[in-house]
Amino acid sequence: MSSPISAPGSTSDCHSRRRPDRKRNQNERHTLEAHEESLKNRKEKLLPTAKTRLLGLELLRIRTRAGLTGSDMGLMLNWNASTVSRLENGLSRAPAGEVALYLARAKATPAELDELVSLDRRPDDGYLVSAHPPGFPDGLPIIGMLEQQSTSITSYDPAELPHALQIKPYIREVLGHRGYDDQALGAAVRTRLSRLPPSSLASRVFTFYIPESTLHQRGEHPAVARDQMAHLTSVSLLPRCRLHLVPETAALDDIRAGFTLYRHEDHRPVLHHQQPTTSLFLENDADIAFYERYLERVAALALSRAETRDRLDHLSTVKR
Structure with missing residues (x-):
């Protein structure tokens, strides 16, 4: 007995024509996805490190x-x-x-x-290590490059006020305790002050997470602490300079060294992790993701900008 032949336009005929179309659509979709992935990889490779x-x-x-x-x-x-x-x-x-x-x-x-x-x-593997004088990475060319080229800068340091927010007498006190002689100290102070002048704080987005414990560190001169507090209060009013105090009760003991995350839309993010006499610069995705998660924890525990201003005002009054 001969097999039945489907009439044109019958259900079985439609199915037989639909299968090649479906397969062709799948192949086209896979080709498009592969092309998009190739473009993405090419763009990532073109990004300067x-x-x-x-x-x-x-x-x-x-x-x-x-x-x-x-x-x-x-x-x-x-x-x-x-x-x-x-x-x-x-x-x-x-x-x-x-x-x-x-x-x-x-x-x-x-x-x-x-x-x-x-x-x-050096291998371009997402890690750079640079030596510097104790507590003073400011003279490293890569620091100047990152600060000038980044569109947003976010920092957290459990031991010291952000370098960009330090006033001259405060810098002298901090570096003076680290053994700098008068000549070296003078040069270091000038370098730190010239890195990010006050005008630059309004030209890009800065986010500073400042542990409240760093505000209570006792210096030799109470007037220095008072003037430093007043400077922080004035800077907190700048629209693109976001200061957030982190309460002393915040549970953030697992990272004890300061770090700064530099971002730019045309470059890979770079993380600066400062040690006493060396600085580590990271840009691998896994490293950046780790510190971004840590910053999320810090942000969740930090005071808002308004709360920070109120707290700074209160502390300024107490220190007078």
Whole structure:
């Protein structure tokens, strides 16, 4: 007996035509998803890292100091101007040995040559470690770069007031206890004050989580504490400067060193974790996520901005 033949337009005929269409749609969807994932990965790879940004910024500084344009440097290295620009903006890496040649053409000092060639050779794995004088990372070029280029900065330090909010006498007291002589102390104070002048506090979003215990640290001069408190009160009124006191009763004992999270829409977030004589800079996703969760805990326990202002006003009155 012959098999029945479905009439055109019958249910079985519709199903047979629908199967290839469904399979084709699935293939197209998978192809689109793969393309979007490829674009996402490509965009992430194009994002400059802290290492390439720092290297590029230092190369630009040295070239500019030598009075050379990007075109001048390109001619000397047989590069086009866009190659120089991409390297100086952290968007590409030079072939092995080319950074040393670049620095030689730009008349870098021997110390700069050693330091930047060493930086270029480091693996770009999301970790950078830099040594600095006790309690003073302020002179590190990467700190200046992050502060100038970031659109938002969030910090928490269980032991010390945020560096950007310290007044001159307070800085002298803090660093004076760490063994700085008069000459070094004077230079350190000037460097810290110049990092983030008051005008910069209104140019981007700052969020400072300040443990209340840091406000009660006894200095040698009560007037310094009083003036520092008054400065915090005035800064708390700036619209883009968000101060939040963290009560002494907050259970936040698992991280004892200060850290700052730098964000920028065109760069990966970078976390600065300060130790007494070294600083660690992190930008791997897992590390950033850990500290973001920690900041969420801090934020949940901190006072609001209005509560912080009221508390600062009260403490200022008590210290008079």
